[in-house]
Amino acid sequence: MRRLPPLAAIRAFEAAARTENFTAAAAELGMTQAAVSYQVKSLEERLGAPLFVREKGRARLTPLGARLLPALSGAFDAIEAAFASHREEDESLLTITTTHTFANTWLAWRLGAFQMDHPDLAVRMTTSNEMCDLRGGDADVAVRAGGGGWEGMDEHRLFESAFTPMTSPEYLAEVERKIGRKLEPHDLPGENLINPADEWWQQWFSDNGVPADEAVLRRPGIRLENQANEGHAAMAGQGFAPLTPLLWKGDIAAGRLCMPFPDRISARAWAYWLVYPKERRTVPKVKRFREWLIAEMAKALAEQDGGWASQGRISLETQPTAVAN
Structure with a gap:
């Protein structure tokens, strides 16, 4: 002593x-x-x-x-x-933890621009769908999907988790040749569904008045652990997957994915969030990343809504909010 x-x-x-x-x-x-x-x-x-x-x-x-x-x-x-x-x-290293899906479909494509705008800051991104200990130093900030309300955290709602069936244009054309007409929602239960037991399928069928019994939803099929893998399977022509349009905008624009029913979009009662401990809200690197991410997300949502409006399609009507995954 x-x-x-x-x-x-x-x-x-x-x-x-x-x-x-x-x-x-x-x-x-x-x-x-x-x-x-x-x-x-x-x-x-x-x-x-x-x-x-x-x-x-x-x-x-x-x-x-x-x-x-x-x-x-x-x-x-x-x-x-x-x-x-x-x-x-x-202050020299920003560590971000996010989900496999958000990293692979959205953040990884844009993170280099943030680092170039802040050359004094090294940026490290890790991917995990598990809980992490932000206070224990696992990362500086997290992007997660959920309902919000994490104790002791500042939370910023980025966008709601909406989804619709998607597939590759080639696969859609093949299905429509097979049935001899344009695909309709009630046709989907009889087609190849990626992760058929996924509750997102159950909700989409219910939202659109499509009968789908337990035999359809429990039948054998491709089962993948996250939306990122489901999207790539859909691009490879392996069937239809329920995907979030905002996250796959680039692949849709490039013709790798298509939305057979762009006006039929379901929304979950949760969202994607930027999260960090309340006591670190004024840390410069956290503040810089927060401001950049919210601005980028607002831009992405505006571009998406504008693009859909020009095609006479609905908007997700989501906006980032500076409220406390």
Whole structure:
């Protein structure tokens, strides 16, 4: 066990000794002059010897005070350097954790632009659908899907989790040749469904008045662990997958995916969120990423809504909000 005097008393003495002025020490420490005098006096009583000879406008050190000052100033310098090193290291690297789907379909395509705008900041992205300990240092910020309401977190709603069936244009053309007409929603239960047991299929069929019994939803089929994999399977012509249009906008524009029913979009009672601990809201790198991500998402939503409006199709009507995955 260390037998140290109170740290407040040591700090007051070191500042007063270094500046040779109790008023200057008080200003540096954010204390009153009386409080500095009290702390120094308590240290002198503990040592049983004076540390200063009080003179008008100056606090001159006694031999004991002069002997203690270099060691104490050196110790405070070392403490300051340790924290400065941590701050420098912490501010030089931004770690983002997000889901496989959001990373692969949206964020990875844009993250380089953020880093180029902030060349002093290294950016690391990890992907996981599991819970992570942001306070424990797993990452600086997280993007997750859910209902919000994470305790102790600042939350920013990015966009709602909406979805509609998608497939490759080639596969859709093949199906329509087979049935001899344009595909209708009631045709889907008889076609290849990727992840047929996915509750998203159940909701979409229900929202669109399509009968789909348990045999359809429980039948054998491709089962993949996330939307990113489902989307790539759909692009490969393996069937229809329920996908979020915002996340696959690039693949739709490039002709790798298509939406047979662009006006039939279902929405879940959850959304994608930017999340970080409340106490880190003013950390510069977190603030910079938050402002960039919300602006990029607003731009993506505006482009999506404008594109659909020009085609006479509905809007998701989602906007990012600065409310507290």
